[in-house]
Amino acid sequence: MEALPGERELIRKFQSGDASVFVAIMNHYEPYILGLLTRLTGDRTRAEDLCQETFLKALKGLSSFRRDSSLKTWLFRIAHNAATDQIRSQEPGSDSIEEREEGGLQARSSAPSPQARVEEAQMQKAVEEAMASLPQSQREILHLFYWDELSVGEIAGALRMPEGSVKTLLFRGRNALRGRVLNLVPEVVS
Amino acid sequence: MNCNDFIQILDADLDGDPPPAEWSGHAATCPRCALVLRLERTLRSAPRWAESPRLSARSRAAIVSVAGATPMFWRHVAAMAEEAAVSALVGAGMVAMAIYAGPSLWTGAVPEPVRLAVSPYVQPLFSEIGTVGAAFEPLLHQGWGVALISLTGFVVLFAAALSTRALSLRPAG
Structure with missing residues (x-):
């Protein structure tokens, strides 16, 4: 992810009373935040509502943003909390979510695989399918690492967890993703 | 190098650049590792091929109106x-x-x-x-x-x- 040019200056301007700079901040981070939320919820409408909520919270909190963390990390943390709260409130019992997702994997794995040769687009499709079947925690870490290009340290800051836990989740997520993609793709290769 | 070494090097490279070209030699002789490497490269290029979603005009307007309110x-x-x-x-x-x-x-x-x-x-x-x-x-x-x-x-x-x-x-x- 590219850094927002002049980010510190934009924050300073915002905190000095120029609310118009918030649009520049939103324009830069919106695709990343919305991408993550779409990945987490699997529903574009819900993701858009959560994205709106994220930026409204950011708008409220940016006045007192202390730069203890980067703006990027801070925004991802707000988005993560918003998504987690909604998932918990709508689907109580995170275990059931995990179980449902595991069940979903079975269904997807037994679905007809693509028949054509291995092309990048097909690999991408396989990755998207495999990502959708991963548990939420792994899906989120992988999305932040690969799609949003956050470092392990930045992910740890955004999700408020130790770097070791991020590495463990990333390791498990990659293994799970590999397993699922390898299940999907050999049929493409053949 | 065997498949386990290959995967270990791949997994260790969490914060760094994509794996070096000479390391990928193993992948040339192992179809499974070739696929794993291909997957890793696809993942690393995700920001380039993934959709870049945008908020609807309605949502953006709602945020901007609050910003100015x-x-x-x-x-x-x-x-x-x-x-x-x-x-x-x-x-x-x-x-x-x-x-x-x-x-x-x-x-x-x-x-x-x-x-x-x-x-x-x-x-x-x-x-x-x-x-x-x-x-x-x-x-x-x-x-x-x-x-x-x-x-x-x-x-x-x-x-x-x-x-x-x-x-x-x-x-x-």
Whole structure:
């Protein structure tokens, strides 16, 4: 992810009373935040509502943003909390979510695989399918690492967890993703 | 190099660049690792091929309208006041606990040699606290005394927290 040019200056301007700079901040981070939320919820409408909520919270909190963390990390943390709260409130019992997702994997794995040769687009499709079947925690870490290009340290800051836990989740997520993609793709290769 | 070595190197490379070209030699002879490498490269290029979603005009308009709705000055004041109020409540709670449990902890939990060593330094402070506390004691026996003392403590801590917050927002230099 590219850094927002002049980010510190934009924050300073915002905190000095120029609310118009918030649009520049939103324009830069919106695709990343919305991408993550779409990945987490699997529903574009819900993701858009959560994205709106994220930026409204950011708008409220940016006045007192202390730069203890980067703006990027801070925004991802707000988005993560918003998504987690909604998932918990709508689907109580995170275990059931995990179980449902595991069940979903079975269904997807037994679905007809693509028949054509291995092309990048097909690999991408396989990755998207495999990502959708991963548990939420792994899906989120992988999305932040690969799609949003956050470092392990930045992910740890955004999700408020130790770097070791991020590495463990990333390791498990990659293994799970590999397993699922390898299940999907050999049929493409053949 | 076997498949396990290949995967280990791949997994170790969490924060760095994509795997070096010479390392991928193993992948040329192993279809499974070739696929794993291909997957890794696809993942690393995800920001280039993935969709870049955008908010609808309606959502953007909603955010922008809120951004322009409340004058910045009051938004600043509201945010600072909220933080200061939380800090003051926490601070008041801690002070109340210290006043309530401090004396018994001091005599009961601190070893005698430590107490004797530290006493010359903290005794003046304790005396001052005792003098101030004695002045407030009659209030405790009145109907609204406790509420008044609590409110006063909260206001003092709130003002202190608000001042600290306001000063910390001043641009450096």
